[in-house]
Amino acid sequence: MHHPIPRPTAALLLVLPILQGTSPRDDGQWTMPAKDYAATRYSGLSQITAANAPKLRALWSFSTGVLGGHEGQPLVVGSTMYVVTPFPNVLYAFDLTREGYPLKWKYRPDVNPSAVGIACCDAINRGAVYADGKIVYNLLDGHTVAVDAVNGRELWKTQIADIGQGETTPMAPFIAGNRVIVGPSGGEFGIYGWVKGLDLATGKILWTAHNMGPDSLMLARPGRGSYIGDANIGVSTWSGDSWRRGGAPVWGWFSYDPQLDLIYFGTGNPGPYNTEQRPGENKWTNSVLARRPGDGALVWAYQFTPHDSWDYDSNAEMILADLVVGGRMRKVLVHFDKNGFAYTLDRATGELLVAEPFANVTWAKGINRTTGVPIVDTTKTTGASRGNVKGICPSLEGGKSPASPSAYSPRTGLFYTATNNLCMNFEAAPVTRIPGTPYIGATTPYYAGPGGNMGEFIAWDAARGRKVWGIKEKFPVWSGSVVTAGDVVFYGTLDGWFKAADARTGRQLWKFKVGSGVVGAPISFRGPDGKQYVAIYAGIGGDWFLLSGDVRSDDPADVRPPADFAAELGRHTSQGGIVWIFGL
């Protein structure tokens, strides 16, 4: 099923010494969701190689006692592993120095169960972050907590979001310097999207920056700094006051360039799905924003999908790398959007360098490289007056889900990502906003795209915008990935396999059945014994809580028919959270 092609070209290999020179030796820990500020999910550990990966074996597992979708990843700080569960957001601390990795402590926050019904797509959590002796993470009900990493005591708890307005908080906070950066979910609930900067020491909210609306609320200062937008573009690209309930949630991942002092993050879809209730480009929904972590000031932004007609959120990670593009070394940002295009941008200015499809795309013929605007096939534009629009690819699950973060290896120069091969029909309808209830207005059945395989795990050359190899999968691939200095890449599948492949060729090396579908992201760390390990969550959920059919068995009043487009999925998985550790 895989398609090996020759190794990366000489041009890519030539830049390796420079890149390796800038990477400090791996300390064996995993202290933030994406491993490093650049969000590479690259582990510098090299004991596990393509040669010995077939000998990997399961060494430890732990049932979290929670059935929701286990997205995100554990942390390893020193000799302790930390695991945050989906709602009710239990934090476990495991002692890696002792046999069986017993618990040191667990932290049981008081989380409002009403939040479960405000979360669009299962009561998931995308993980914690460590800094300055604190484990910081979000509770689903709109609170950020900081817990003492040594003893599990709560140090501070701050309300950041309002479930009464449709805001929930499953994303993993990001820490840049002494700022904790957080954002809300709620693109399906008519929220007014934002990011906030909290003081790491106290939890105090120091700034709030909205993603649309007047410049004063976006913390945008046109004409100053390098902000590229026109004055009040966050109002003028909307009709009336539709920006006030226009969505733009922030539920994905962050990255940070300390030299430029910029944080990067993607915003989600505009609401409602019915485009006719929000004429205009709807800036800055479905965009990447670059802000100063200190005060939140907006420096530049780029919109991937203007006036989104298909729920193409842009919450996927922005991976920072130094690549030779068009013969020049560039400081870039690489992003796999739900809309099916992979983008390579200059991260200092937002200049578009490369935009090529990595998945099957029918909604656009391409991206105009000069204007940065997609060349839309208007027969695929949706809206309440346009009836049932058919044959839209990718589906609103995305060519790749932001819930499945990619990895980048400076050794191979390649990006590794899960992808989905689904298409959809889209029938929009008018909808009224009632705070705390869904604000959607569309019916969107899916079907498998060309070839019938609903997913593929691929390696991508972001300098040229092309796929290097791919491993086709029967079901959509919804897991994150990690790539290592041993040139091994790991990912999981919805039917419950955890797999290793050769990062250079895509040759499959090893797989293990982990007990439930994988929607989490693997990590690699060095244990107190000096050995390299790989950890992953099993536990299907997230969108697949909605889509898989009858994969829950905890509620006699909730028995679901099988998924219409993937009826076989329930044959291979049910819900259930398990943490796994593998080693040689």
Add this chain to the structure above:
Amino acid sequence: MPPAGDLQNPFATDSTNVADGSKIFSSMNCDGCHGGGATGWVGPSLVDGRWRYGGTDGALFQSIFYGRPKGMPAYGGILSPGAIWKIVSYIRAQPVPVTVPTESWK
């Protein structure tokens, strides 16, 4: 849940009230959680004959009026009792399958 007592739907379950209830079900975004046709999405199906909090007129009215844990909002402050009863009429008018359609793989 305790029995909901003898609360009776004051509206006849005629086609007009059922049609009104269907419109309210979608205009109040009930379908956003319970799915089009109330067949289930984030929230459970309301047409499979299985009930977490009871399926009588009174139990349904209470679920809608006061809300329920895990996300069902309290509509008592948003909708009139009459409108809630029409939603009850709509839900109660839906045919219930003899068996829940789970899968058996060959």
